[in-house]
Amino acid sequence: xxxxxxxxxxxxxxxxxxxxxxxxxxxxxxxxxxxxxxxxxxxxxxxxxxxxxxxxxxxxxxxxxxxxxxxxxxxxxxxxxxxxxxxxxxxxxxxxxxxxxxxxxxxxxxxxxxxxxxxxxxxxxxxxxxxxxxxxxxxxxxxxxxxxxxxxxxxxxxxxxxxxxxxxxxxxxxxxxxxxxxxxxxxxxxxxxxxxxxxxxxxxxxxxxxxxxxxxxxxxxxxxxxxxxxxxxxxxxxxxxxxxxxxxxxxxxxxxxxxxxxxxxxxxxxxxxxxxxxxxxxxxxxxxxxxxxxxxxxxxxxxxxxxxxxxxxxxxxxxxxxxxxxxxxxxxx
Numbered sequence: 001x002x003x004x005x006x007x008x009x010x011x012x013x014x015x016x017x018x019x020x021x022x023x024x025x026x027x028x029x030x031x032x033x034x035x036x037x038x039x040x041x042x043x044x045x046x047x048x049x050x051x052x053x054x055x056x057x058x059x060x061x062x063x064x065x066x067x068x069x070x071x072x073x074x075x076x077x078x079x080x081x082x083x084x085x086x087x088x089x090x091x092x093x094x095x096x097x098x099x100x101x102x103x104x105x106x107x108x109x110x111x112x113x114x115x116x117x118x119x120x121x122x123x124x125x126x127x128x129x130x131x132x133x134x135x136x137x138x139x140x141x142x143x144x145x146x147x148x149x150x151x152x153x154x155x156x157x158x159x160x161x162x163x164x165x166x167x168x169x170x171x172x173x174x175x176x177x178x179x180x181x182x183x184x185x186x187x188x189x190x191x192x193x194x195x196x197x198x199x200x201x202x203x204x205x206x207x208x209x210x211x212x213x214x215x216x217x218x219x220x221x222x223x224x225x226x227x228x229x230x231x232x233x234x235x236x237x238x239x240x241x242x243x244x245x246x247x248x249x250x251x252x253x254x255x256x257x258x259x260x261x262x263x264x265x266x267x268x269x270x271x272x273x274x275x276x277x278x279x280x281x282x283x284x285x286x287x288x289x290x291x292x293x294x295x296x297x298x299x300x301x302x303x304x305x306x307x308x309x310x311x312x313x314x315x316x317x318x319x320x321x322x323x324x325x326x327x328x329x330x331x332x333x
Contacts, residue, residue: 003044003101003135004032005072006064007051013063014055021051041103041132042123048131058164061131065138066173070146072139075099075216079209084201086147087194090117096213102223104136105230107249109238110191114155118186120233122226126278130161133185138173141187147198154189158182160286181288183237183297224250224260228268232275237297243268277313284321291318 008029011018019029025047027039052060071077076096083089090108097104103123109116119136121129137157145152156177157170163180164170170178231249235241246268247257261268276298283294295306310318 003041004039004047004064006067007047008032009067010060010063011051011055014051014057014060016051016055021047021054024050040123041101041121042125042127045121045123045127045129045132048135049128052131058166059134059169061133061135062138062169062173065135065142066169068139068142070143073100073143076209076213079206079213080143081146081200082198082202082206082209083147084198084203084206085195086144086198089143089147089198090194098223098227099213099216102226103230105234106140107231107234108194113191114188115191115194116184116186116188118184118234120185120230122230122233126281133159133161137185137187141174144187144189144193147200148193148196152193154187154193156188158184158186158188160185160282162286162288181286183293224257225264225266225271228257228261228271229275232272233279236272236275236279236299239299241272241299273313276309280310280313284318285325291322294318 008018011021022028022032025043027043027047031039048061048064052058057063070081073080073093076092076099079092079096080089083092087108090106093100094106094108097106103121105118105120105122107118109118117140119133119140121132121136123129123132137159141154141157144154153176154174156179157174158179160182161180163178167178227250228246231246232241235245235249243254243257247254250257252260258268261271280294280298283289283297289297291306292303295303298306300306300309307317307319310316310321314321316324
């Protein structure tokens with residue numbers, strides 16, 4: 001339930017009845033009093049989006065992120081705070097991601113002297129995640145600031161969704177260039193920032209904290225199926241969602257990955273198709289994305305191949321789908 005830290009305060013500040021909002025998604029006030037209790041991410045994401053709608057506040061999730069601290073990372077908080085560098089802290093989050101949020105995917109993508117910290121929120125079943133994504137990126141920014149100092153500023157913060165009417169909260173929290181309608185959700189910063197020394201780091205405390213985390217039930221286990229889906233979400237728009245690269249990302253060899261998927265009764269190609277189906281609807285609903293751009297993001301080098309796939313999946317061409325949804329651009333936009 002750590003994902004809902006500060007929910008009550010923000011909801012009340014915006015004039016909502018938090019008990020009523022919680023009840024609408026099947027939660028209760030007493031459940032928020034036990035941070036160790038796990039809640040499906042789809043439920044938490046619904047709560048945030050419905051609360052944003054009810055309050056008329058497009059920055060509900062970001063307001064929750066504003067006051068987050070390292071301590072809000074739960075059982076790995078002490079371990080994170082004593083990592084030697086931000087890169088080490090991010091690798092720790094990736095290693096123990098299933099202890100934090102099984103639906104949150106993080107990928108450190110370095111190209112030369114620049115790094116993109118890519119994040120995605122994958123829910124089953126798929127639900128609107130705008131507020132959840134803003135909360136996740138806001139929390140990631142707060143983590144970076146905690147380790148690098150309050151004056152740290154990234155090169156940009158990026159969101160795939162459109163800008164809200166009022167950017168005041170975004171500017172207050174991030175203090176840097178903010179890009180909406182981007183091809184990814186995440187933070188762009190100099191690679192050197194990831195290797196700057198953390199003045200709070202204590203190697204002895206880090207060893208102690210890691211020993212404690214490793215002793216927890218399920219500390220070294222993650223659901224392979226879920227981890228593969230998250231990796232595909234992150235790597236597909238980058239053109240890197242091959243089984244070889246997914247296996248490398250998960251620190252597995254290809255045969256082990258294939259065997260684990262077989263044990264779950266699915267193939268890698270089936271998972272790729274499943275994620276494509278979920279992503280394409282998100283992309284199609286974004287008025288900034290042309291059909292050509294969507295084809296690229298889904299890994300199709302030829303628009304005609306994308307059109308054939310889309311028609312096979314949904315029984316209608318992407319151009320016809322767009323014509324039925326007048327708020328989205330037409331083919332060739």
